[in-house]
Amino acid sequence: MQEASAKDRLADVRADIARAAALAGRKADEVTLIAVSKTHPAEAAVPLIAAGHRDFGENRVQEAGAKWPPLRAAHPDLRLHLIGQLQSNKAEEAVALFDAIHSVDRPSLVAVLAKAMGKTGRRPDCFVQVNIGDEPQKGGCAVAELPALLAKCVAAELPVVGLMCIPPDGQEAAPYFALLAKLARRHDVTGLSMGMSGDYESAVMIGATHVRVGTALFGERTS
Ligand SMILES: *Cc1c(COP(=O)(O)O)cnc(C)c1O
Numbered sequence: 001m002q003e004a005s006a007k008d009r010l011a012d013v014r015a016d017i018a019r020a021a022a023l024a025g026r027k028a029d030e031v032t033l034i035a036v037s038k039t040h041p042a043e044a045a046v047p048l049i050a051a052g053h054r055d056f057g058e059n060r061v062q063e064a065g066a067k068w069p070p071l072r073a074a075h076p077d078l079r080l081h082l083i084g085q086l087q088s089n090k091a092e093e094a095v096a097l098f099d100a101i102h103s104v105d106r107p108s109l110v111a112v113l114a115k116a117m118g119k120t121g122r123r124p125d126c127f128v129q130v131n132i133g134d135e136p137q138k139g140g141c142a143v144a145e146l147p148a149l150l151a152k153c154v155a156a157e158l159p160v161v162g163l164m165c166i167p168p169d170g171q172e173a174a175p176y177f178a179l180l181a182k183l184a185r186r187h188d189v190t191g192l193s194m195g196m197s198g199d200y201e202s203a204v205m206i207g208a209t210h211v212r213v214g215t216a217l218f219g220e221r222t223s
Contacts, residue, residue, distance in 0.1 A: 006044070006047040006048055006051075006217070006218070007048070007050075009216065009218075010035075010048055010051055012216075013033060013200070013213055013216055014028075016201050017031050017033060017200065017201070017204055017211065019201070020201040020202075020204035020205050021204050021205075024204065024205040024206075024207075026204070026207075030209060031204055031208060031209060031210070031211060032055055032210045032211075033053070033055060033213060034055045034056065034057040034081050034210055034211065034212045034213065035048055035053055035055065035056050035057065035213060035214075035217050035218070036056075036057040036058075036059075036083065036212050036213060036214030036217075037056050037067075037214070037218060038057070038060065038063065038083075038214065038221070039063075039221045039222070040218050040221070041067070042067045042070070042071055044218055045071065046071075049071065049075055049078070054075075054077055054078055054079055055079045055081060056068075056078065056079070056080055057080075057081040057082075057083045057102075057212050057214075058080065058081070058082060058083070059083050059084025059085075060084055061086070061087075061090040061093050061094050061097065062090075064080060064082070064097055064098070065093060068080055068097070080097060080098045080099055081098065081099065081100045081101075081102060081210075081212075082097075082100070082101045082102060082103060082124075083102045083103065083164075083193075083212050084103060085103050085105070085139050086103050086104075086109060088109055088112045091109065091113050091116045092112075092116040092119065092120065094116075094124075095113065095116040095122050095124060096116075096120050096122060098124050099124050099125065100124050100125040100126070100127070100161075101124050101125070101126050101127065102127040102164040102212075103127070103129045103164065104126050104128045104129060104149075104158070104160070105128070105129045105131075105140050105149075106141060107148075107149060107152050110149070110152045110156050110158055111156065113126070113156075113158060114156035117158075123159050124159070125159055125161045125191070126153070126158050126160045127160070127161065127162045127163060127164040127191060127193045127210075128141065128146065128149060128150060128153065128160060128163050128164070128189075129164045129166075130146055130163055130164070130180060130183065131143070131165075132166075132167055132168075132176045132179055133168035133171070133176060135168055138166070138168075139166070140164075140165065143179075146163075146183060146187070150187050150189075160189060161189065161190070161191040162184060162189045162190060162191020162192055162193060162209065162210075163184045163187075163189060163191070164192075164193035164194065164210075165180045165193075165194050167194075167199075173198075173199040173202060173203070174206060177192075177194050177195070177199075177203050177206040177208070178206055180194055181206055181207045190209065191209050191210065192207050192209050192210070193208070193210040193211075193212065194208045194211070195211035195212065195213075196211070196212055196215075197214060197216040197217075200213055200216075
């Protein structure tokens with residue numbers, strides 16, 4: 001009955017997104033639900049694919065490279081999103097594998113991504129990850145460094161479509177989502193990758209275009 005339960009969870013999350021979007025006067029189809037399958041085996045994604053779901057998220061290039069090529073061969077319309085930190089030496093592999101990269105966070109990565117795109121001819125959508133709570137140890141560029149990093153992306157002709165954030169743990173996420181939305185408006189980008197299992201409805205109300213949901217779809221991660 002694993003299959004029915006994954007499908008039911010998908011239907012529940014979709015219904016939540018539709019409700020939150022309606023409350024905010026938005027259309028549900030303005031929001032891409034990224035099913036974050038990291039740490040789960042490829043088989044876990046199969047029932048969602050069968051139910052018509054197409055967008056999946058992984059946080060490690062190596063894991064995604066081992067898991068997804070057979071599924072993509074069977075379903076060429078799948079879209080893979082990299083949501084985890086990207087090491088420069090994996091940039092070319094990431095560009096070859098992913099359709100969107102949500103973790104552009106530093107000037108040196110912009111340069112290697114641009115080079116990898118030139119070499120492979122692939123141009124995945126890019127989101128600049130912002131360390132929205134300015135937390136030490138947290139991924140993403142500092143809020144104060146965002147203008148310079150975006151300028152660097154423009155100069156390198158990176159296809160930047162939006163901003164991404166992970167709000168600080170244990171705090172109300174909405175103010176951080178609102179800040180990310182404001183930064184996106186200020187810099188004229190429209191994509192907002194924000195919201196996870198615990199807060200995707202609030203993210204949708206504040207304008208998320210991409211929510212990244214793992215646990216609510218696949219259950220708790222064991223690793
Ligand atoms: C794991 C992860 C998610 C999904 O988290 P859940 O709480 O399981 O929904 C979303 N975004 C990023 C960047 C992640 O690493």
